[in-house]
Amino acid sequence: MSNNSIIPKTITEYDLRLLRIFVSVVEHGGFANAENALGVTRSTISVHMSNLESRMKLKLCLRGRGGFSLTEDGQQVYRAVISLFDSLNDFSLLVGTLGKELSGEIVILCADQLHSAKQKKLAQVIKHIHESAPNLHIVLDGSSISDIEKSLLRDKAHIGIFPDYQKIDGLHYSLLSSEPIYLCCSKTHPFFDTLDNQISDEMLATAAAIHPGIDIDAAGREQLKKLNLSARAYQFDTRKAMILSGHYLGYMPQSFIQQELNSGDIRIIQPSKLNYRFRLSLVNKKTPREVNKVKLLQQAFTLAFELTEP
Numbered sequence: 001m002s003n004n005s006i007i008p009k010t011i012t013e014y015d016l017r018l019l020r021i022f023v024s025v026v027e028h029g030g031f032a033n034a035e036n037a038l039g040v041t042r043s044t045i046s047v048h049m050s051n052l053e054s055r056m057k058l059k060l061c062l063r064g065r066g067g068f069s070l071t072e073d074g075q076q077v078y079r080a081v082i083s084l085f086d087s088l089n090d091f092s093l094l095v096g097t098l099g100k101e102l103s104g105e106i107v108i109l110c111a112d113q114l115h116s117a118k119q120k121k122l123a124q125v126i127k128h129i130h131e132s133a134p135n136l137h138i139v140l141d142g143s144s145i146s147d148i149e150k151s152l153l154r155d156k157a158h159i160g161i162f163p164d165y166q167k168i169d170g171l172h173y174s175l176l177s178s179e180p181i182y183l184c185c186s187k188t189h190p191f192f193d194t195l196d197n198q199i200s201d202e203m204l205a206t207a208a209a210i211h212p213g214i215d216i217d218a219a220g221r222e223q224l225k226k227l228n229l230s231a232r233a234y235q236f237d238t239r240k241a242m243i244l245s246g247h248y249l250g251y252m253p254q255s256f257i258q259q260e261l262n263s264g265d266i267r268i269i270q271p272s273k274l275n276y277r278f279r280l281s282l283v284n285k286k287t288p289r290e291v292n293k294v295k296l297l298q299q300a301f302t303l304a305f306e307l308t309e310p
Helices: 013-027 031-038 042-056 072-098 116-132 145-153 201-206 218-224 236-244 254-263 291-305
Strands: 104-110 136-142 159-163 171-186 208-211 228-232 250-253 266-268 275-285
Touching: 013 031, 013 042, 013 072, 031 042, 104 145, 104 291, 116 136, 116 291, 145 159, 145 171, 145 275, 159 291, 171 236, 171 254, 171 291, 208 236, 208 250, 218 275, 236 250, 236 254, 236 266, 250 254, 254 266, 275 291
Parallel strands: 104 136, 104 159, 208 228
Antiparallel strands: 159 275, 171 250, 171 266, 171 275
8 A cells, every 4th residue: 555645644533434435335336336325425425435545545446337346455445444443343342341331232142942930030130130230222132053152252242042062162151051851742643642661762763853953962962863863943942843743753841841741732752761951051252342241141140040150
């Protein structure tokens, strides 16, 4: 890049405005597509871009019959601007954590539905957060395990709730709950009226069964090896629906099927033999950007779930 740019060493607000317009043009693929996003006309965008190029004494983009494209200098400037804006965002988040009152978003992501008892405890968590920091905007959402892991590592979420079947460097895991998970079938399945001692390993190996969709722990993998895994369902509610179809066996925690057990719509098969532990963990980044928000969440979950440590 040229060293005689007229942009001063201290970047002004006007420079930042021009750079934001530049980023929008790049990310929308040209002046025309950026009009709606920026809320200004194409001619106005053109003037701003010309001003930016003049201030930087660089040719940033090419436009004409061949369409919009960045020059080599433009590509380098774009990467640098993205880094600059990320740094500004980090600074804003840091300043937000220094005040007495926490503000902004606090994000909790869960990989599976929680049964009623855990929902009540989660409600206590929300109550504690709201009463402790009423200015916080609470975001509670569901996502896949891999997406939650990425969100935590990128500081896009503060706490995740999911099974700790694998542990990733950079994340901290606290056991939230542990319960047995059992092989089940519905009342319309051939095994429903068959006594446990009459269901052989050979019968289990040929009956269609559901894979939980994740690489579970060693004990769980040993149980799954006994089955004919011909379907996949990670979420407990979707897995229960497949079991209720009468065509599949599947592993479920008793807490999720208690109503169906009581009504006789589902039964558990060989509970003393065909079971493994389902462990749910509270997960956060080891070095989070917003430490105080993570500490508040850890405190809230520790109180609600009666954990031994935050």
